[in-house]
Amino acid sequence: xxxxxxxxxxxxxxxxxxxxxxxxxxxxxxxxxxxxxxxxxxxxxxxxxxxxxxxxxxxxxxxxxxxxxxxxxxxxxxxxxxxxxxxxxxxxxxxxxxxxxxxxxxxxxxxxxxxxxxxxxxxxxxxxxxxxxxxxxxxxxxxxxxxxxxxxxxxxxxxxxxxxxxxxxxxxxxxxxxxxxxxxxxxxxxxxxxxxxxxxxxxxxxxxxxxxxxxxxxxxxxxxxxxxxxxxxxxxxxxxxxxxxxxxxxxxxxxxxxxxxxxxxxxxxxxxxxxxxxxxxxxxxxxxxxxxxxxxxxxxxxxxxxxxxxxxxxxxxxxxxxxxxxxxxxxxxx
Amino acid sequence: xxxxxxxxxxxxxxxxxxxxxxxxxxxxxxxxxxxxxxxxxxxxxxxxxxxxxxxxxxxxxxxxxxxxxxxxxxxxxxxxxxxxxxxxxxxxxxxxxxxxxxxxxxxxxxxxxxxxxxxxxxxxxxxxxxxxxxxxxxxxxxxxxxxxxxxxxxxxxxxxxxxxxxxxxxxxxxxxxxxxxxxxxxxxxxxxxxxxxxxxxxxxxxxxxxxxxxxxxxxxxxxxxxxxxxxxxxxxxxxxxxxxxxxxxxxxxxxxxxxxxxxxxxxxxxxxxxxxxxxxxxxxxxxxxxxxxxxxxxxxxxxxxxxxxxxxxxxxxxxxxxxxxxxxxxxxxx
Numbered sequence: 001x002x003x004x005x006x007x008x009x010x011x012x013x014x015x016x017x018x019x020x021x022x023x024x025x026x027x028x029x030x031x032x033x034x035x036x037x038x039x040x041x042x043x044x045x046x047x048x049x050x051x052x053x054x055x056x057x058x059x060x061x062x063x064x065x066x067x068x069x070x071x072x073x074x075x076x077x078x079x080x081x082x083x084x085x086x087x088x089x090x091x092x093x094x095x096x097x098x099x100x101x102x103x104x105x106x107x108x109x110x111x112x113x114x115x116x117x118x119x120x121x122x123x124x125x126x127x128x129x130x131x132x133x134x135x136x137x138x139x140x141x142x143x144x145x146x147x148x149x150x151x152x153x154x155x156x157x158x159x160x161x162x163x164x165x166x167x168x169x170x171x172x173x174x175x176x177x178x179x180x181x182x183x184x185x186x187x188x189x190x191x192x193x194x195x196x197x198x199x200x201x202x203x204x205x206x207x208x209x210x211x212x213x214x215x216x217x218x219x220x221x222x223x224x225x226x227x228x229x230x231x232x233x234x235x236x237x238x239x240x241x242x243x244x245x246x247x248x249x250x251x252x253x254x255x256x257x258x259x260x261x262x263x264x265x266x267x268x269x270x271x272x273x274x275x276x277x278x279x280x281x282x283x284x285x286x287x288x289x290x291x292x293x294x295x296x297x298x299x300x301x302x303x304x305x306x307x308x309x310x311x312x313x314x315x316x317x318x319x320x321x322x323x324x325x326x327x328x329x330x331x332x333x334x
Numbered sequence: 335x336x337x338x339x340x341x342x343x344x345x346x347x348x349x350x351x352x353x354x355x356x357x358x359x360x361x362x363x364x365x366x367x368x369x370x371x372x373x374x375x376x377x378x379x380x381x382x383x384x385x386x387x388x389x390x391x392x393x394x395x396x397x398x399x400x401x402x403x404x405x406x407x408x409x410x411x412x413x414x415x416x417x418x419x420x421x422x423x424x425x426x427x428x429x430x431x432x433x434x435x436x437x438x439x440x441x442x443x444x445x446x447x448x449x450x451x452x453x454x455x456x457x458x459x460x461x462x463x464x465x466x467x468x469x470x471x472x473x474x475x476x477x478x479x480x481x482x483x484x485x486x487x488x489x490x491x492x493x494x495x496x497x498x499x500x501x502x503x504x505x506x507x508x509x510x511x512x513x514x515x516x517x518x519x520x521x522x523x524x525x526x527x528x529x530x531x532x533x534x535x536x537x538x539x540x541x542x543x544x545x546x547x548x549x550x551x552x553x554x555x556x557x558x559x560x561x562x563x564x565x566x567x568x569x570x571x572x573x574x575x576x577x578x579x580x581x582x583x584x585x586x587x588x589x590x591x592x593x594x595x596x597x598x599x600x601x602x603x604x605x606x607x608x609x610x611x612x613x614x615x616x617x618x619x620x621x622x623x624x625x626x627x628x629x630x631x632x633x634x635x636x637x638x639x640x641x642x643x644x645x646x647x648x649x650x651x652x653x654x655x656x657x658x659x660x661x662x663x664x665x666x667x668x
Contacts, residue, residue, distance in 0.1 A: 018496075022496075022498075022632075025498060029495075149633070149634035149637065150637065151489070151493045151637070154493040155485070155493060155639075158488075158492060158493065159485045159489060159492065159493060159655060160655060161364065162356075162650070162651050162653070162654025162655040162657065162658060163651055163655075281620075281621045283617055283620055283624070283626070290617070298356075299483065299650055299651035299654065300483035300641055300642065300651035300652075301483070301647075302641055302642070303483065303484065303485070303639065303640070304617075304639070304640050305638070305640075306617045306637070306638050307635070307636055307637040307638065308635055308636070313633055314633065314634050317494070317496050317497055317631070317633035317634035318496075319496070320495070320633065321496040321497075323496065324495035324496060325495065332666050
């Protein structure tokens, strides 16, 4: 498999490191060998159609930039370089989906399968991308866009196949879950805990997308489209953040056996994000930066999955799961 | 797909009901149509090579027996009737694996794929059955044998493919988890709570396989073989039950932030079942009859999945997930 990586931030670097470290595992377990033939980001590109050397790749990861890069754009590399799979790992832009959207379309149009962690293109153009992939006969996977390392989409689409999914409830944002957990533990107000989270690097300098619930709403939009088959738009998700949650409200909830979580809900009738009471012993009531999703289904009733929702190494778990899946799909086609 | 069902207890009847109810769903979602061409249990067999009518099947489910059956054995039906898949759903015998073991071998030798919920044959002859399936070019699935509705094996083998599984920790027996949960809630001794569970039908009249940890040890043996690739035997699992757990021990654990669970552990170094302390906020610390499994893996670190570990409708979730999976595998082969 020849791979192009577009985007060389935390996620891209984590992926390169995992791919290099685990190349023998993939060969032995799945019969899959991979070469990275190009890495490109906003600063330039490095290309070797025979596969970049592991030494060079690891040096690039350590130094955090593309050593010896030439001035080329992502779209140019995707168009010009021969490859099986493009990893689209640029930052999320939920307004335009760019530059990810153009990267993905260009890849598909040149016959390349796409694996992405980028919510932007999925929120802006889910149907269009699904259809384009189908039309061009390429694979399209986006497990890492929801839940980080938690295989939410794969579980629904490739494992719970006997079930009809009736509703999805998710704690899908580690930053807000950390803040709510700390507010409960310390009986502390939102502002103080947010500052603490920023100092620890858990919350961003501008945390508005997280705390206003917009990041969760993006993930609910993606789940509604991919798992429930609803043509849902981000603007249709009724969204409320956590800045209005008080220590008093959390205390009252706990006295009644509940905890307050920022929960995203997707069903055929509801698309919603907001603070909700979750029974304290329910598996969805995960602490700290963990993510969790409960599927309400017709046969198994409820299945909950949880794990780490962020982190470069954790995200590479989903990206590489998708890669093996794409490899198997391509191999079966012959 | 032509299906033979061997075993018509709770699980078999639940499967027939789900298959009949959801036939349109399977056709629409997966393009899969199914006919049940034979049902056989210890009392006899009903056969119709064109597919038994839904009316007759549902009447059989309601009355709990095979209406109009002829005196034939499972092996005879499996050998004589043309079918794609055999569901082996007879009761578990962990000593000999029979009659399930012979049913499964006969099915494979006559070119039929096998889906089973029966732990017996898996504990007794895992390697042999995997190899026989491979040799005969048929599919072999056993998701329902571990975790009931919780897709433990599928998650590990078909979703976490980028990861190496380092260890598996599971709360895999609903009866013992119910007893431990009630002991904690009521500060009540083991004997009293066991009696309550028996009155509610949650514990069996002879609950020894559950409370001695043997049922969990069987599941750990299956997970060690299927997920970790270890040629593990049931006798190698160091097994301790819950009858020695006291309310006092549970109280002390809670004061320190822990709960007591019957945990099965499988790793390359450890095969063990016994009462263990689990942090009260860890996703593995599920209550009541729920099952949960935590995979410790190299990239995603920890993934936990939980849900209902028993019940005929819940078990059909796993059986039918396997059926769609087998259908897709057979279709791709052409």
